Amino acid sequence: MIRTVLVAGVLGLGLTAVLAQSDPIAERRNTMKAVGGATRDGAAMAKGEVAFDASKAQAVFKVYSDAAKKMPGLFPDSSKTGGETTASPKIWEDQAGFKAAFVKFEADASAGASVTDLAGFRTAFGNATKNCGGCHETYRVKK
Amino acid sequence: MLRLRRLLVTLVLLAAAGLGGFYVLTDPRVVSPSPEIGTLPAPDLENGKLLFTAGGCASCHATPNQDDKLRLGGGLALGSPFGTFHAPNISPHTRDGIGNWGVKDFVDAMATGVSPAGQHYYPAFPYTSYRLMPPKALADIFAYIRTLAPVEGRAPAHELPFPFNIRRVVGGWKLLFFEGAAFKPDPTRSEAWNRGAYLVNGPGHCAECHSSRNALGAIVQATRFAGGPDPEGKGTVPNITQAPDGLGKWSKEEIAELLKTGFTPSFDSVGGTMAAVVRNMAQLPDSDRMAMAEYLKSLPAVQGPTK
Numbered sequence: 001m002i003r004t005v006l007v008a009g010v011l012g013l014g015l016t017a018v019l020a021q022s023d024p025i026a027e028r029r030n031t032m033k034a035v036g037g038a039t040r041d042g043a044a045m046a047k048g049e050v051a052f053d054a055s056k057a058q059a060v061f062k063v064y065s066d067a068a069k070k071m072p073g074l075f076p077d078s079s080k081t082g083g084e085t086t087a088s089p090k091i092w093e094d095q096a097g098f099k100a101a102f103v104k105f106e107a108d109a110s111a112g113a114s115v116t117d118l119a120g121f122r123t124a125f126g127n128a129t130k131n132c133g134g135c136h137e138t139y140r141v142k143k
Numbered sequence: 144m145l146r147l148r149r150l151l152v153t154l155v156l157l158a159a160a161g162l163g164g165f166y167v168l169t170d171p172r173v174v175s176p177s178p179e180i181g182t183l184p185a186p187d188l189e190n191g192k193l194l195f196t197a198g199g200c201a202s203c204h205a206t207p208n209q210d211d212k213l214r215l216g217g218g219l220a221l222g223s224p225f226g227t228f229h230a231p232n233i234s235p236h237t238r239d240g241i242g243n244w245g246v247k248d249f250v251d252a253m254a255t256g257v258s259p260a261g262q263h264y265y266p267a268f269p270y271t272s273y274r275l276m277p278p279k280a281l282a283d284i285f286a287y288i289r290t291l292a293p294v295e296g297r298a299p300a301h302e303l304p305f306p307f308n309i310r311r312v313v314g315g316w317k318l319l320f321f322e323g324a325a326f327k328p329d330p331t332r333s334e335a336w337n338r339g340a341y342l343v344n345g346p347g348h349c350a351e352c353h354s355s356r357n358a359l360g361a362i363v364q365a366t367r368f369a370g371g372p373d374p375e376g377k378g379t380v381p382n383i384t385q386a387p388d389g390l391g392k393w394s395k396e397e398i399a400e401l402l403k404t405g406f407t408p409s410f411d412s413v414g415g416t417m418a419a420v421v422r423n424m425a426q427l428p429d430s431d432r433m434a435m436a437e438y439l440k441s442l443p444a445v446q447g448p449t450k
Contacts, residue, residue, distance in 0.1 A: 036411055036412075037410065040410045088377070089377065129404075129412075132405065133413065133421060133422075134418070136414025136415070141377045
């Protein structure tokens with residue numbers, strides 16, 4: 001029974017990975033959802049709704065860094081439309097600017113990778129999350 | 144033969160009368176009587192700055208491609224189904240901006256959409272919303288703008304095809320769609336609700352983007368705030384009424400949070416021109432964002448047009 005579940009689980013994971021690779025729109029959406037989830041955790045800590053925890057805080061920036069590395073590769077020419085994407089045509093008109101935005105996001109995220117106290121976390125979290133609106137302003141259409 | 148000539152003469156006379164009527168009716172002075180300025184107290188620069196910020200003036204009028212949002216040299220292109228508008232220079236530069244204007248010129252422009260030279264402004268400049276601000280508030284904004292740096296240079300002319308390039312046409316549009324009165328508080332509602340209604344409908348001019356428009360470019364009042372296709376191009380403007388796919392499930396606090404940080408309750412970050420709106424609204428006091436949220440929560444659920 002356990003083995004069946006495990007096998008099914010592994011197959012399911014594999015299938016998801018394959019599907020994601022063949023569907024960049026779904027994958028970038030999932031990546032951004034993960035960023036949103038990390039931001040939810042981070043905001044709760046920054047506002048003092050949950051206690052500060054250094055490992056949880058660092059995990060937030062890990063999600064950001066991973067996303068910043070992965071995202072620029074998820075916009076092949078074949079993915080300009082479809083799947084209710086809110087990607088702006090500007091992504092393909094200005095690839096250099098688009099990629100530079102993720103380099104900056106990754107740099108701001110890595111600044112928080114080893115935070116140990118709440119004050120440091122608040123600063124790094126504030127700087128990193130400024131990238132959200134800044135990038136969406138240019139490279140995402142209204143939704 | 145005689146009958147044909149009489150018919151022709153009648154037609155020509157009718158056409159002349161029609162043109163004359165158009166000319167009289169679309170006269171900026173007829174369509175937009177100047178508001179009473181009277182004797183206003185000394186301007187409140189803090190209030191002027193707050194309303195300038197809530198009004199998003201700099202989002203359109205700041206010189207593009209530079210970082211100082213208070214350099215109001217204009218030039219930003221604003222696409223529309225009628226052509227491309229270029230936001231003018233509203234810096235206090237005497238030759239290229241509004242440095243030569245008096246308070247009355249500014250109040251007329253904002254409340255009636257008429258320029259000091261007596262021409263109609265196109266409603267791409269949202270005087271349709273700004274007119275809700277009383278002359279005192281508009282004078283405060285004017286005084287604040289006059290403290291900013293004068294910027295040299297003029298924006299390119301609007302690129303509009305016939306007949307939209309004739310400003311008199313806007314006079315007809317105003318007769319059909321423009322209401323000139325300032326905001327009147329509803330005494331049956333709370334102070335916060337009234338403050339929110341004023342900020343949302345007046346300086347904030349939220350409905351200008353969050354509503355769909357008819358063939359003549361006027362807001363369809365039945366679906367005000369219910370979103371629709373983005374007139375500037377690709378994408379959809381969200382419904383901000385209490386509809387289930389609008390803000391129906393949002394709390395007041397969540398709406399206020401979006402206006403401060405740009406994050407939705409699911410921690411998505413708003414993009415497009417709303418990013419600049421958030422940067423502006425973030426500078427308001429918390430009480431103003433909560434007031435706007437209170438007003439928005441009171442809007443009936445309205446289904447917007449689908450794509």
